[in-house]
Amino acid sequence: MKNPYRSIEAEVLKVTTETPTIKTFTLKPKEELTFKPGQFMELSVPGLGEAPFTPSSDSEIKETMEITIVKVGKVTDEIHKLKPGDTVGLRGPLGKGYPMIRFIGQEVLIVGGGVGLAPIRTLMYELFHMRDKLAKLVYRGGCRNPEELIFRKELEGWMKRDDIDMVLTVDEGNDTWNGPVGLVTSIMDGIDMNYSRVKAVVCGPPIMMKFATFKLKELGVIDTNIYLSMEKNMSCGFGKCGHCRIGPYYCCKDGPVFTYDMIRDFPGIWD
Amino acid sequence: MPLDKTGLYFYFIAMLYIKRGNLFQLLESLLGDYRVFVPSRKGDSIAFTAFGETEEDYVIGEFRSFEPLKAFYFLGREKVAVDFSPENPRNDKPPCIVGVKSCDLKGLKILDFVFMDDESGDPTYIKARTEGLIISSDCTKAAETCFCTAMGVNPWPEKEYDINLSEADEGFVVEIGSDKGQKLVDDNLALFEEANEENIRSREFNRESVKQHVEKSVRKKNIPPVERLQRVVRKYYESDVWSEESVNCVECGACNVICPTCHCFLLYDQKSESSLGRYRIWDSCMINDFARVAGGENPRNRLWMRFRNRFEKKFDYFPSVADDIACTGCGRCIAACPGKIDIRQVLAKLGSLR
Numbered sequence: 108m109k110n111p112y113r114s115i116e117a118e119v120l121k122v123t124t125e126t127p128t129i130k131t132f133t134l135k136p137k138e139e140l141t142f143k144p145g146q147f148m149e150l151s152v153p154g155l156g157e158a159p160f161t162p163s164s165d166s167e168i169k170e171t172m173e174i175t176i177v178k179v180g181k182v183t184d185e186i187h188k189l190k191p192g193d194t195v196g197l198r199g200p201l202g203k204g205y206p207m208i209r210f211i212g213q214e215v216l217i218v219g220g221g222v223g224l225a226p227i228r229t230l231m232y233e234l235f236h237m238r239d240k241l242a243k244l245v246y247r248g249g250c251r252n253p254e255e256l257i258f259r260k261e262l263e264g265w266m267k268r269d270d271i272d273m274v275l276t277v278d279e280g281n282d283t284w285n286g287p288v289g290l291v292t293s294i295m296d297g298i299d300m301n302y303s304r305v306k307a308v309v310c311g312p313p314i315m316m317k318f319a320t321f322k323l324k325e326l327g328v329i330d331t332n333i334y335l336s337m338e339k340n341m342s343c344g345f346g347k348c349g350h351c352r353i354g355p356y357y358c359c360k361d362g363p364v365f366t367y368d369m370i371r372d373f374p375g376i377w378d
Numbered sequence: 379m380p381l382d383k384t385g386l387y388f389y390f391i392a393m394l395y396i397k398r399g400n401l402f403q404l405l406e407s408l409l410g411d412y413r414v415f416v417p418s419r420k421g422d423s424i425a426f427t428a429f430g431e432t433e434e435d436y437v438i439g440e441f442r443s444f445e446p447l448k449a450f451y452f453l454g455r456e457k458v459a460v461d462f463s464p465e466n467p468r469n470d471k472p473p474c475i476v477g478v479k480s481c482d483l484k485g486l487k488i489l490d491f492v493f494m495d496d497e498s499g500d501p502t503y504i505k506a507r508t509e510g511l512i513i514s515s516d517c518t519k520a521a522e523t524c525f526c527t528a529m530g531v532n533p534w535p536e537k538e539y540d541i542n543l544s545e546a547d548e549g550f551v552v553e554i555g556s557d558k559g560q561k562l563v564d565d566n567l568a569l570f571e572e573a574n575e576e577n578i579r580s581r582e583f584n585r586e587s588v589k590q591h592v593e594k595s596v597r598k599k600n601i602p603p604v605e606r607l608q609r610v611v612r613k614y615y616e617s618d619v620w621s622e623e624s625v626n627c628v629e630c631g632a633c634n635v636i637c638p639t640c641h642c643f644l645l646y647d648q649k650s651e652s653s654l655g656r657y658r659i660w661d662s663c664m665i666n667d668f669a670r671v672a673g674g675e676n677p678r679n680r681l682w683m684r685f686r687n688r689f690e691k692k693f694d695y696f697p698s699v700a701d702d703i704a705c706t707g708c709g710r711c712i713a714a715c716p717g718k719i720d721i722r723q724v725l726a727k728l729g730s731l732r
Contacts, residue, residue: 108466108499108501108504109464109498109501110458110459110464110465110466110501111498111499111500111501112458112459112645112656112658113459113462113463113464113656114459114462114656115462116462137462151647153647153649153654154647154648154649154654155647155649156645156646156647157645157647158672179672179673179674180672182672183672196462312673313673313675338671338673338675339669339671339677340668340669340670340671342644342645343643343645345497345498346495346498347492347493347498347500347641347643348642348643348644348645348661349641349642349643349661349663349691350642350644350661350668350669351669352691352695354695355695355698355699374677374683375669375677375678375683376677377675378675378676378677378679
């Protein structure tokens with residue numbers, strides 16, 4: 108019988124500092140480990156504990172995996188001390204991920220914020236791989252300031268592509284920033300899309316997800332077409348430990364991607 | 379008269395009976411293959427003790443033990459992984475639990491739903507459940523806190539056991555509930571005999587009188603009927619009952635650890651000199667940090683919200699996903715609460731709202 112509590116050993120190959128509080132870790136699992144966009148992993152520092160993270164790398168790359176992590180607590184403090192050659196544990200993939208098949212033939216709008224841009228990178232790679240099957244691809248991203256914009260070079264590269272309509276904004280600009288200044292909700296109006304049929308994906312901090320969802324509804328996007336990547340206290344990752352329950356669902360097992368209609372009636376979804 | 383192999387047909391047409399002394403002989407014979415636990419008297423309460431290690435005042439009947447049955451299948455603290463090994467670190471003998479009461483069997487059904495799924499079942503739980511043995515027994519008394527009948531549970535086991543014992547005269551009427559139970563009887567036939575009419579009558583008399591006793595005490599509590607509980611908890615989700623009734627809660631989590639259906643846990647990693655251990659430890663949804671995420675957001679940052687969540691989980695979540703209420707009426711949470719919070723009173727208060 109499979110032991111669902113067991114982690115697979117992985118080696119840290121590379122550590123990239125994205126911002127003062129965000130690092131990307133390139134990991135090489137010692138056993139085969141694949142994932143789909145939107146699925147998450149439990150990453151552990153041996154003997155110090157686990158925490159849930161969604162990979163930020165291309166899911167088609169099988170040998171390595173990148174995870175982008177913001178330093179916010181006990182486990183992430185320890186993760187940020189890791190160096191190339193160190194050993195970590197990986198448990199997963201967990202959860203269901205994005206239903207990519209439902210995006211085929213559709214206009215897809217991606218709304219990302221802050222460190223939420225990391226899991227969205229995985230989704231974007233997949234959407235670029237299937238770009239010829241999408242009717243339209245639109246990306247609206249934001250973060251607090253240009254210093255906190257992760258993958259800036261890569262994102263600016265995507266903005267030059269002609270198969271995507273992409274705009275980034277920051278809450279507060281500086282002299283390196285020529286783009287719009289304001290919340291991500293301020294760059295969601297007037298997109299050339301049929302909002303009533305758009306498939307929208309939202310990923311970011313809870314407060315941003317909340318207001319982006321309200322904005323999408325205001326624009327006419329329907330609840331069943333709003334895909335939210337929910338952040339709850341996922342621990343076991345397979346619906347047993349009880350921490351991440353949302354109504355009749357466990358965020359880890361039944362999510363972490365939910366359509367808004369599934370969870371809108373339950374209390375505390377944005378907290 | 380004792381049964382022999384040629385008398386096998388007996389228990390198809392008649393009930394079996396085992397004398398108290400023979401029962402302990404049977405348990406003795408199980409020690410080779412099982413860790414055997416039997417309830418025994420500990421002051422005012424009844425608690426499980428490892429059979430055969432010390433002289434104990436064993437109590438097969440009476441009422442539910444102090445500790446919930448889950449403690450043998452889903453341990454308070456249990457190693458679930460070592461290093462990066464896929465092996466299940468637990469390899470001891472399976473448990474044989476004697477004197478299990480009806481309420482705890484219902485609790486086990488809920489835990490089975492949680493831990494025994496095909497996709498990512500819990501290996502240590504599944505091992506203990508599938509290889510273990512349950513020798514249940516009828517209640518012959520009720521505690522003041524017992525309210526099983528209000529949760530649709532009778533004070534005698536009806537399913538989910540291997541064999542059941544009903545105290546009658548100087549021994550027990552025996553009922554077989556599974557293939558494992560059948561084999562246990564077949565292998566030890568000499569210890570059993572045929573139950574006589576008087577044994578059966580005294581079993582029925584006892585069952586009826588304990589049931590009436592519980593029902594009488596339940597009636598005074600005005601608990602809504604079991605089929606209304608989910609509706610009541612949902613309908614009055616926004617009521618003041620939650621904050622009123624949680625006023626005396628000190629967030630100790632006793633109601634969680636003592637509850638036979640509470641299954642929440644946390645995973646804890648520990649490094650020793652030679653290895654890494656991952657432990658599964660009981661957790662409590664009454665504690666502030668239970669649902670808090672690393673970023674600081676907490677969907678239940680008020681005590682009354684956590685209190686309400688506990689009821690929602692038992693009376694709305696489980697009926698929705700498993701078609702079963704996750705309260706057994708064992709009353710342990712009432713007995714354990716230092717704030718004297720009484721689940722019967724909370725349900726009654728919700729039921730009285732209009």
